[in-house]
Amino acid sequence: MxxxxxxxxxxxxxxxxxxxxxxxxxxxxxxxxxxxxxxxxxxxxxxxxxxxxxxxxxxxxxxxxxxxxxxxxxxxxxxxxxxxxxxxxxxxxxxxxxxxxxxxxxxxxxxxxxxxxxxxxxxxxxxxxxxxxxxxxxxxxxxxxxxxxxxxxxxxxxxxxxxxxxxxxxxxxxxxxxxxxxxxxxxxxxxxxxxxxxxxxxxxxxxxxxxxxxxxxxxxxxxxxxxxxxxxxxxxxxxxxxxxxxxxxxxxxxxxxxxxxxxxxxxxxxxxxxxxxxxxxxxxxxxxxxxxxxxxxxxxxxxxxxxxxxxxxxxxxxxxxTHPKTHSAAEAPTEPAHAAPSHDGPSHSGPSRAAHPQAEPGHAAPPHGAPRLAVTAHASGLTVSGDSLPAVDVPAGTLLCVLVDEDALAHDVLTALTSQSRVLGPDHLLVTPHAVDLFEGTIRSNITMSSGTDMTASPGTAPAAPPASGDVAADVLAASGADELLGLVADGLDHRIQELGGNLSGGQRQRIALARSLHAQSRILVLHESTTAVDAVTEARIAAGIATLRCDAVTLVVTGSPAFLAAADAVVYVPADAPAVTGTHSGLLGAAGTIGDSYREAVAR
Incomplete structure (x- = not known):
């Protein structure tokens, strides 16, 4: 650049x-x-x-x-x-x-x-x-x-x-x-x-x-x-x-x-x-x-x-x-900590385990003065590591949730991921922010992001062949919860959306945005608090649907939602004043001591 x-x-x-x-x-x-x-x-x-x-x-x-x-x-x-x-x-x-x-x-x-x-x-x-x-x-x-x-x-x-x-x-x-x-x-x-x-x-x-x-x-x-x-x-x-x-x-x-x-x-x-x-x-x-x-x-x-x-x-x-400096080749950080634990209890990972990689090819490093973060999207999945984050490896077919107590660190992680997505493209790595932006048009055009040419994945990088231009797969609508919305409007996918989605509720806008992300069929999908405006029952159904739909792809969710945490294969919890831990949602909930108390407080609603 x-x-x-x-x-x-x-x-x-x-x-x-x-x-x-x-x-x-x-x-x-x-x-x-x-x-x-x-x-x-x-x-x-x-x-x-x-x-x-x-x-x-x-x-x-x-x-x-x-x-x-x-x-x-x-x-x-x-x-x-x-x-x-x-x-x-x-x-x-x-x-x-x-x-x-x-x-x-x-x-x-x-x-x-x-x-x-x-x-x-x-x-x-x-x-x-x-x-x-x-x-x-x-x-x-x-x-x-x-x-x-x-x-x-x-x-x-x-x-x-x-x-x-x-x-x-x-x-x-x-x-x-x-x-x-x-x-x-x-x-x-x-x-x-x-x-x-x-x-x-x-x-x-x-x-x-x-x-x-x-x-x-x-x-x-x-x-x-x-x-x-x-x-x-x-x-x-x-x-x-x-x-x-x-x-x-x-x-x-x-x-x-x-x-x-x-x-x-x-x-x-x-x-x-x-x-x-x-x-x-x-x-x-x-x-x-x-x-x-x-x-x-x-x-x-x-x-x-x-x-x-x-x-x-x-x-x-x-x-x-604001752009993290990017490099041209890909190399994974040294000795990443695999996201999937071998037991239900938490495994501690402090900053000492996080590699401090030099600016290596394929890594996205933060601007000067921000905590160092490395993001590597490779053939077997995604690796994220940094000064305040353990080296986390998310293999293909994994739904990983990251719960971070400090908003600044969560922002740094999402910024590094977003910067890397600019380099790789949405068919390889797609980051969906918490803020929902819809455009004037129809539900269909807001999901496919095109009236005639659909956003498709490169051959060999998506979990499945993308649907035809203008069509939205039924499993995408079901996994995002948008199928319920289509039952409430007369024109279905052709229902008109006003400026900024003003004729829809917050939860309806979030479900359309989530359907848009799933429809892209990116090999690596990152979600950030994508279901905060939907009810708990719908949120649990969405979490389970995403886990099933993307069973062959990589999905990283930055969230504190109990529904997503429960559906995840693994959870990385980064407390504000203690080393990060990795485990399952049930294992972390049942953990004794400060970590268990802190985790239960973080996910309580």
Whole structure:
């Protein structure tokens, strides 16, 4: 996986490099357009000197044809240049949106200080604003080249006036560019405030039904108004700085143009230039107003794009840091402790038994500062080990439950497993989180995750051949408890699901999500508290159904559910202040001493 860009400048540089195929011809075409614009007053001045003053009809006809050709080239130059630069902008905006979305979707978890609404804002508004740099670059290069051509023509027409422009214009541009950094800072603050408002809106929309039911609509409105007002204030501040920058640019450039006009007028009165030259100089001076003002605006707009790019780079860096480092080959940890015990009583496994493997191929290690965890998915099953967890080997055909007293350790285990699943793919290793997310569609589409192409397993890796596209096996529905749900709705699998599953209960959503995981037929399935919203009887039936359905596969369940613990072939219990133990549910319940008391307290409901 390539390293994310370290800064906004790096991200924009990378974007420019990968869009050169569109950018170079686009800038060239826009430059042709701007050069032709600069030539228009020169051509008109020449027509005055060679056709109008001498009253020559043939030269007038040639002049008209030349002007028509010039405007044709001018028009097509702008047409194709703008099209190519806009294409580069849209392609890069799309690429940035996909990159941010991919990083967020493949990351085991969002950073603690990042919310889903903020990620959405960065993936949309910031990506579009950062990609605007292509439009700014095309206009900026074309404007600068047009100014250079106009200055050269001014020198050829009148050396004194041309040299004045060549000196005054760069000085004016420097003065305009100085406040650009302040605009970038304000733009970054505006985007951050907009992201907070978007996150607040997403949060409120997600819980809209709950808020209405509890009478919290007024509170929600006040809460959102506060964040929205902050975004508005930040936007006004950015607009104020941008307006000041544009005003300074217009003032500086107007002063330059005024000086040029005064000097040209004095030289005309002295008889040092012809009428055509005067017309050309006045026309080029008027022409210079547009590229000068464009450059003044582009400085501020580019600063805003830089601010957006900096936010994208910061998010990508934060998401990359949540990825445990992965290695390419597979090797199991040294001397794993087999999950299946030889007796019903607990066997103690302290941290001393856990291997401290180096970053070996096929292992997923946690980010710096987190407890070291190694996850290895091999042909015979799954192995998990770490500093605070005994080396646990889950062979094929085993249902293993892990009960962890410390939430932080459980989170680390699930994060390491999720990271490894990103590498191996869902047909080999699938991790189902506790949170249930359903999508608009039908029960069928939410289980198969496709309207036409089903999620299937690679040949030889699934316990059985997957069902046909769009079909859900009856044993999957029975094992997940979703068959009871289908009996309650009129359309069965084609029953419509509203946004976020709002027309279903929590238990119904969990059963559909569980059916989705079982339907994938992954060789290794990891579940995390997947039945907390269903009743005890249904939960026991689900646990038994999963044990039967996946009798030839590997199933690891991180849970405190007595139903799953009882159905498991083995249980690994990790107390908060004692070494981990491995045994059966009945054996651990009947264990004497502190371990037995702690286990009974952990599973009691």
């Amino acid at each position: 390539p390293a994310p860009p370290s800064s906004g400048r790096t991200l924009l540089s990378r974007a420019l490099v990968r869009r050169l195929r569109l950018l170079l011809p686009g800038v060239a075409s826009l430059s042709v357009w701007q050069v032709c614009e600069a030539l228009v007053p020169v051509v008109i001045g020449a027509v005055v000197d060679i056709a109008i003053i001498p009253r020559s009809l043939p030269m007038l006809a040639v002049s008209i044809a030349g002007i028509a050709l010039l405007f044709t080239v001018l028009s097509y130059g702008y047409r194709f240049g703008a099209r190519l630069c806009n294409a580069a902008r849209e392609h890069e905006a799309h690429a940035l949106r996909v990159e941010v979305s991919h990083a967020a979707l493949t990351s085991p978890d969002l950073p603690p200080d990042r919310a889903s609404g903020e990620v959405l804002s960065i993936a949309s508004a910031d990506a579009d604003l950062a990609a605007e740099v292509f439009a700014h670059l095309g206009r900026g290069v074309a404007a600068l080249l047009g100014m250079i051509v106009a200055a050269v023509l001014l020198v050829l027409s009148d050396a004194v006036t041309g040299l004045l422009v060549l000196i005054a214009v760069p000085v004016g541009l420097v003065l305009v560019a100085l406040p650009g950094r302040a605009v970038s800072v304000k733009a970054g603050a505006q985007l951050a405030a907009t992201a907070r408002a978007a996150n607040s809106a997403a949060d409120l929309m997600r819980g809209l039904r709950v808020l209405k039911a509890l009478g919290g609509a007024e509170w929600a409105l006040r809460r959102f108004r506060t964040t929205s007002d902050d975004a508005a204030v930040a936007g006004v501040a950015t607009g104020e700085r941008s307006g000041r920058l544009s005003g300074v640019g217009a003032l500086v450039m107007s002063a330059v143009l005024a000086v040029v006009l005064v000097v040209a007028g004095l030289r005309l009165l002295d008889g040092q230039m012809s009428a055509g030259a005067l017309i050309a100089i006045l026309g080029m001076t008027a022409f210079l107003t547009e590229p000068m003002r464009a450059l003044a605006d582009i400085v501020g707009l580019t600063a805003r794009s830089h601010g957006a790019a900096s936010r994208i780079a910061a998010l990508l860096t934060d998401l990359a840091e």
